[in-house]
Amino acid sequence: MPAQNPEKAILIIGDGIGDRPISSLKGKTPLEAAKKPTLDTLAAKGATGLLHVLSPGIPPGSDTGHLSLFGYDARDCYTGRGPFEALGAGLDLEPTDIAFRGNFATVRLTKDENFEVIDRRAGRNLPEGAELAKLINGIKVPRFPKVKVIIGHTVEHRCVLVLRGKGLSSAVSDTDPHGHGDSVLASTPMDESPEAKKTADLVNTVTREFHRLLKDSPINAKRKKAGLPEANIVLLRGAGVLPVIPSLKDIYGISTACVAGGALYKGVARSVGMEVLDVPGATASYDTDVEAKAKATAKALKTHDYVFLHFKPTDSASHDKDPMKKIAMVEKFDHLVKTLIGLIDMDHTHIAITGDHTTASTNGKHTGDPVPLLLVGPTIRSDDVSEFSERACAEGGLGHILGMAVMPMLMSALDRSPMFGA
């Protein structure tokens, strides 16, 4: 491990910040149309480029996108979203645990014994989420007496399920049909192994047990009475095991921290060994408190070598197909960055600013288009680009690179990237 080094690094992610040309913006992207004086000033000061977060044309998920930006090859180590959600919910995982992202949802039992989905989110606003999770946490599953069932609640309708036991596999399909009016799917094995077959059976059995316990709960009786959708099942998706990867401390000898609102981002951060800070006001929603996040980041930088700062609302605006909202959220992001750099010693800090993927506000989806990248700090060779946008950064001095490269580049700027060779 290198000696203590006063140089620090910050990775700032504007989630889904890249976009496509929008006709109502005269062909500009929201990032191009927004007023973002701080980002543009930093672009002028530093070097820019374009980032293919996974590889050209491949839309990244939020989990694989962040794994790549932390320097890992997602194609090697990723099995599913579940474990990151579980870590983000504060659960601890054992290496053989199978973790799922879950939704408390509303279903009705049809005549032919299917669960028809009425509301995938049980009304979304679910203040009883933690209580409902407690109700089904730790249940014994018929025919699987040795399996431990762990349920954790995060926010609103969102929860995670961890199945702990011997001989389980993450190669099982989702029960979440992802649409309203569809039936809850039977989980099926995705390979030929007996472990996958067993786990799919377990998942289907657990799902029926959850329904049995939830449908008659006093909480749901109360919700029914109040005219609210009952949270009477858990829809599961993204089965996975925790990636077997070295931590950022193992690789670079650095201490790392995470400032984020969303459970998934916290979870990916925990999976690579970051300390996840509790920042009141960091909500991952449009109202997220950027002053609080900037202050928390600056404070964390005093005690850590590297801080990951995540900003979600740019992505949410695109998912809502609202380019004007995205412009406003880019401007909020700019304000976040402005506040942060007012609080830190820029002479001893390297900052990377980029996105985890493009989210097109035309269709609300993650796309394979690259995202702009900006590196600024005392060791960075500046270029002629003075605008932080998709088109401007395409001409930048960093070139067009892969998401996996950002972390080693940032660590090299800090003289923390291990030499390969001698």
Next chain:
Amino acid sequence: MPAQNPEKAILIIGDGIGDRPISSLKGKTPLEAAKKPTLDTLAAKGATGLLHVLSPGIPPGSDTGHLSLFGYDARDCYTGRGPFEALGAGLDLEPTDIAFRGNFATVRLTKDENFEVIDRRAGRNLPEGAELAKLINGIKVPRFPKVKVIIGHTVEHRCVLVLRGKGLSSAVSDTDPHGHGDSVLASTPMDESPEAKKTADLVNTVTREFHRLLKDSPINAKRKKAGLPEANIVLLRGAGVLPVIPSLKDIYGISTACVAGGALYKGVARSVGMEVLDVPGATASYDTDVEAKAKATAKALKTHDYVFLHFKPTDSASHDKDPMKKIAMVEKFDHLVKTLIGLIDMDHTHIAITGDHTTASTNGKHTGDPVPLLLVGPTIRSDDVSEFSERACAEGGLGHILGMAVMPMLMSALDRSPMFGA
């Protein structure tokens, strides 16, 4: 699989369209020297870049080049040219078939019992090709009674050989010496396996049988009488098995079609699941009917999500070391593109235009120089480049990327590229 999507895509390949600086053109390439108003207009409208079809400095074959442009890693799945030629000739292949490209050729038996090649193409013009193929199709091979011998004829001197049987291998060398005055080579095993040893023996036996049957055929007696070179052997090269790869439909859920003249291109298209359309006038020669090809492409786009349109003459002019002819063929290519875009709805179509490799008209060979790439369509972030040429596109907003990336980028533009992660 995504829902039906009205957005369409066309991949237009100007074969061997890249070139090197030509001194007689004052250092310009033929593409730079040609008048190509349509290509330049599209470049101005869209985004450009440079494509390393395989990887920098590696000259692609026509087969591996197209496999890459269809999104496949040729290094993983390619064994030889034969199977693509066979598919292009309309033969169907079983997974264990060993397929070869063949030339009807003229040889004489030397005193030391070697076959000396007099004409590698038996005069090239060989109207009796199909008849000759019939003569040797399905023959029984001494010592290999269970092996099925299938011969298919394409055009002129060109044919394909398929060996069908148990325990065969594609790891065998060519019998085609690729030069005049050389001896026909003995095929040799290229690995230590008994299968390769057996197949080399089989190939040499088949070659002698072909000669025995062809040399005394009435067709050759007639040709001899007319002063034409006898087609008295089949020179074999490019042994391979069909790559085990998912189809484009499997990967992207799209329906695909191919408009091409040459058997090889049709064959690679078939290997990835494209419907190969019969387009009268599409000859793959200088006289190929570009109006017919444009019309066929526009028509195919009505019933398919993706059409691959291939234009051969740019490559042929380079192989003929004729830069002035190449300029004329680039201009013909421009006319093809002009005609096509007049027939389609550009508001709902994404077009990629590039080459499968550089063919240098200085030396007539495929080289490792990158080729220009142009992407145009409603979701594409335009750049400042307004010329479709090697040098201009080097500065384009798509950067310098690998051939394998074109397909996912095109599919991402259509929201058909599967997300990796969640």
